[in-house]
Each structure stands twice: as C-alpha cells, then as structure tokens.
Amino acid sequence: MSxxxxxxxGPAWDLDRIVAELRTSRGKAQQDRTRDGTIIQMPSRExxxxxxxxxxxxxxxxxxxxxxxTDQGIDYFVGHKLDSTLRALQQQVMRELLFGSTMEPKExxxxxxxxxxxxxxxxxxxxxxxxxxxxxxxxxxxAARSIEEVRFCYPGxxxxxxxxxxxxxxxLELPLLARIVSELAxxxxxxxxxxxxxxxxxxxxxxxxxxxxxxxxxxGRRVRLxxxxxxxxxxxxxxxxxxxxxxxxxxxxxxxxVVIYAGATIxxxxxxxxxxTIGGNVWLTxxxxxxxxxxxALARTEAFDEGGGI
Numbered sequence: 001m002s003x004x005x006x007x008x009x010g011p012a013w014d015l016d017r018i019v020a021e022l023r024t025s026r027g028k029a030q031q032d033r034t035r036d037g038t039i040i041q042m043p044s045r046e047x048x049x050x051x052x053x054x055x056x057x058x059x060x061x062x063x064x065x066x067x068x069x070t071d072q073g074i075d076y077f078v079g080h081k082l083d084s085t086l087r088a089l090q091q092q093v094m095r096e097l098l099f100g101s102t103m104e105p106k107e108x109x110x111x112x113x114x115x116x117x118x119x120x121x122x123x124x125x126x127x128x129x130x131x132x133x134x135x136x137x138x139x140x141x142x143a144a145r146s147i148e149e150v151r152f153c154y155p156g157x158x159x160x161x162x163x164x165x166x167x168x169x170x171x172l173e174l175p176l177l178a179r180i181v182s183e184l185a186x187x188x189x190x191x192x193x194x195x196x197x198x199x200x201x202x203x204x205x206x207x208x209x210x211x212x213x214x215x216x217x218x219x220g221r222r223v224r225l226x227x228x229x230x231x232x233x234x235x236x237x238x239x240x241x242x243x244x245x246x247x248x249x250x251x252x253x254x255x256x257x258v259v260i261y262a263g264a265t266i267x268x269x270x271x272x273x274x275x276x277t278i279g280g281n282v283w284l285t286x287x288x289x290x291x292x293x294x295x296x297a298l299a300r301t302e303a304f305d306e307g308g309g310i
Contacts, residue, residue, distance in 0.1 A: 052162065092177055126164045130164055134150050198217070202221055217231045224260070253270070264284070273287070273289045279293075
C-alpha cells in the first residue's frame, strides 16, 4: 500500500512509473533541447505577450499607454517603454538563437543585441504602415464612426498590428518568435496570418474571423479582405524521403486594389490582377487578369412539391 493510501489521501497514482514513461516519450525532443546537460529554455509565450503589449503602447502611447500625457511626457513614456520592452525581447531572441547556434554565450548575447537593435530601428516604418491600415479600415467601413473606434475595436487591426511586428521578426530570421506573435493574434481574433506573408500598405480585413493567409502569399497595396477568405496552397509536394517539400512558393499573389469578399478561397501560386473583385464563396485555382470581376455561377433553384422530381 502506498503512503498516500495509508494516510487516507485517496488513490495512489503510480507517479514513478508515469513520470518514467513520460521521460521516455519525450525522447529525442528533449535531447535536442539539451546542451552540456542543461535543457535550453524555449521562448516564453507569456513574455512575448507582454512584449507585444509593450510595443502596442510604444507605437500608440495615447491609446494603449496612458491617456493623460503632456507633449514631453509622451516621449519620456515611449522611451522608457521601448527600453524595457526591447530588453525583454533581447532575452527571447537569445532563447531562439540558442537552438540553432554553437556560438559562445558572449557571441550569442552580442548577436541578440544586434538583432534587437535592428528590430527597434524598424519600428517607425511599422507604425507608418499601421497608420495606413487604420485609415483604410476607417475609409472602407461605413459602420466606422471614428479612427479611435477602428484602432481600439477592430480585430483586423489587432491582427495586422501583430503581423507587422511578426513579419519584422521573420525577416530577422527569428521564425519561432515570429510564429508565436502571429499565433497570439490568431487566438485572439480568429485571423491566421503567417509571419512570412508580404503585405503592402493600406491593408484592411473587415470582420476577419476565419481569414487564412499563407507564408508565401504576396499582397499588394490597398487590398481589402472579408471574413473567411483563404489565400492558401493548392498542393503540398512530397520529396523522395516522403516528407513535405518546404520553402517553395505555394500561395497566391494579390496585386494592388483588389477586393476579396467573404468565403472566397484562392489556392496555389496564382496571381489576382490589380483592380479585380473576387465575389463571395468563389473557389479559384487560376490566374485572374487585371480588372476582373469574378463571381459564382448563378445558383440553380428548384421547388419539389411532395417529392416531385426526386
């Protein structure tokens, strides 16, 4: 009888056996995360959530920071918030670099510092892009009453803000951090944008739930998507080792000034020409010339009285 049972504390769990079997199950995955007998820490999802919140506050201090700033106080707040946020980001960059590097700790720290500095330098451009996205949402939605409503409330803006941040991390060869940031938005909004997707300015996702944009998608300027739009891959080639071939260009190119309505699915490395409109629930696996208007075939409707015709 176990100690737990003898003390009247309920059933024994046989923890030694379970823990041992779980250790065996972890197997190579844990070995891959071990260096010199120490398990390498994964980047922290919670830390990145705080980092993204800090970046939101630094990019839009009067909206996501404090509401009672003076002109001088805003710059002080932004500087302080950025310093603490970038320091926290550098630690997460270090964690990702540790996975694929044999550099010494001093070299790793230097490289993490360089990457974080480069990321910080790109934030003014990120903010400028986001202002065009917010303006596009305000101008493109007749229900929008103010820029502030768009900035605070629209899930499309939340998702695109995460994407602009994640894409910078992706370009700096931090795919794990980038993916975590994008998945934070996915969980919060239902909008799934791979951090590798290239998206031009003035991008607007209306409503947004169910939108999927793949890694190699390229989206031009002033593009508008509605809910449940998919820009996905048509097929997944398999190599000689029976594993999926990764890195090939497999997602659509959407040129400037295209509107894609709810439920449309566009698959493969096809091009949607500029100034085109793609109707709701359309399924596309071919190129569309510029200026096209693509819609479903006219739905056929029949009445069956008392089962007639069946």
